[in-house]
Amino acid sequence: MSNHPVTYQLEKKEKHTGARLGTITTPHGTFETPMFMPVGTLATVKTIAPEELEEMGAGIILSNTYHLWLRPGADIVEEAGGLHKFMNWDKGILTDSGGFQVFSLSDLRDIKEEGVHFRSHLDGSKLFLSPEKAINVQNQLGPDIMMSFDECPPYDESYDYVKKSVERTSRWAERGLEAHKNPDTQGLFGIVQGAGFEDLRRQSAKDLTSMDFAGYSIGGLSVGEPKSEMYRVLDFTTPLLPENKPRYLMGVGTPDALIEGVMRGVDMFDCVLPTRIARNGTTMTSQGRLVVKNAAYARDYRPLDEKCDCYTCRNYSRAYLRHLIKSNETFGLRLTSYHNLYFLLNLMKDVRQAIREDNLLEFKERFFEEYGYNKP
Ligand SMILES: Nc1cc(N)c2c(=O)[nH][nH]c(=O)c2c1
Numbered sequence: 149m150s151n152h153p154v155t156y157q158l159e160k161k162e163k164h165t166g167a168r169l170g171t172i173t174t175p176h177g178t179f180e181t182p183m184f185m186p187v188g189t190l191a192t193v194k195t196i197a198p199e200e201l202e203e204m205g206a207g208i209i210l211s212n213t214y215h216l217w218l219r220p221g222a223d224i225v226e227e228a229g230g231l232h233k234f235m236n237w238d239k240g241i242l243t244d245s246g247g248f249q250v251f252s253l254s255d256l257r258d259i260k261e262e263g264v265h266f267r268s269h270l271d272g273s274k275l276f277l278s279p280e281k282a283i284n285v286q287n288q289l290g291p292d293i294m295m296s297f298d299e300c301p302p303y304d305e306s307y308d309y310v311k312k313s314v315e316r317t318s319r320w321a322e323r324g325l326e327a328h329k330n331p332d333t334q335g336l337f338g339i340v341q342g343a344g345f346e347d348l349r350r351q352s353a354k355d356l357t358s359m360d361f362a363g364y365s366i367g368g369l370s371v372g373e374p375k376s377e378m379y380r381v382l383d384f385t386t387p388l389l390p391e392n393k394p395r396y397l398m399g400v401g402t403p404d405a406l407i408e409g410v411m412r413g414v415d416m417f418d419c420v421l422p423t424r425i426a427r428n429g430t431t432m433t434s435q436g437r438l439v440v441k442n443a444a445y446a447r448d449y450r451p452l453d454e455k456c457d458c459y460t461c462r463n464y465s466r467a468y469l470r471h472l473i474k475s476n477e478t479f480g481l482r483l484t485s486y487h488n489l490y491f492l493l494n495l496m497k498d499v500r501q502a503i504r505e506d507n508l509l510e511f512k513e514r515f516f517e518e519y520g521y522n523k524p
């Protein structure tokens with residue numbers, strides 16, 4: 149089916165890199181790319197209200213199928229009118245397939261052709277996810293963009309294991325397309341796997357692009373491999389994906405990896421990092437990482453980031469943030485989370501401008517220098 153509910157429009161290619169400017173149109177709006185998607189695992193971006201996400205420029209957020217399937221259950225979300233209504237968010241929502249959590253959260257699992265048998269990380273109860281079940285749960289949750297059920301093998305797995313896994317993930321992708329009940333209102337992405345093996349990445353991309361997905365994710369990266377490995381795999385994988393569909397690199401969210409991914413033609417990113425590190429007082433600033441709970445900031449009355457105009461930086465000092473975080477005050481988590489999300493969303497806005505001006509390389513050099521990435 150070629151008239152997908154989620155479409156990509158290429159606006160401009162950056163002159164000196166593989167970066168591209170575009171827009172993604174979904175049933176819940178059109179958004180500029182490259183873009184970063186805040187993660188709202190359990191139908192909330194922890195401590196941040198939907199109105200705040202909107203004011204900081206978030207277009208699409210991600211929620212986790214596995215977690216919502218377990219709590220509160222897909223039936224309740226469906227009865228509530230779907231995720232948008234349930235969480236009072238009327239822009240884009242993307243859900244992952246649940247596969248990644250099965251492989252990352254549950255050590256007791258048994259992978260079969262029909263699907264994966266595993267135990268709940270909550271109460272140890274027996275569970276089973278198949279490509280069909282993963283799609284049907286996402287159909288119930290009602291996101292704009294859904295993911296195929298895939299296996300994300302450990303990066304250092306053997307070639308033979310990854311080869312068999314890629315072939316099965318391709319068969320699972322076909323079954324997911326068949327099981328998709330709402331192809332007119334929910335876009336379905338295929339996920340390219342293959343770890344660090346170029347021939348397996350090519351095979352996975354060939355299999356998946358022969359099927360009519362609305363977009364393509366690059367999976368199996370940002371799973372602990374060196375960043376140089378991620379960039380090497382991206383160098384030969386993104387060019388295998390169609391130019392006229394979105395390309396989504398899963399699980400990536402540090403400033404350097406976002407810029408490097410954009411330079412290699414990636415349009416969409418997600419990561420829990422900004423909100424996760426914020427909760428222990430680690431923030432991203434224009435001058436690099438700043439761990440505001442450190443004693444050094446006890447009497448530092450400057451804003452977190454003197455170049456940031458977010459609510460946190462306009463109204464509160466490092467000393468106050470340190471006090472809140474050290475006192476386990478929830479408001480402190482909100483303020484650091486707000487700033488970190490704002491920082492990454494703003495970074496992507498600056499990256500889009502650099503693509504418009506064909507000076508992404510200069511932008512990257514300047515940003516890396518200021519952030520401290522070039523320090524030995
Ligand atoms: N780093 C990653 C984060 C993710 N959420 C996923 C995923 O959901 N599916 N498949 C993947 O390979 C994957 C990798």
Ligand SMILES: [Zn+2]
Nearest residue numbers: 456458461487
């Ligand atoms: Zn700020």
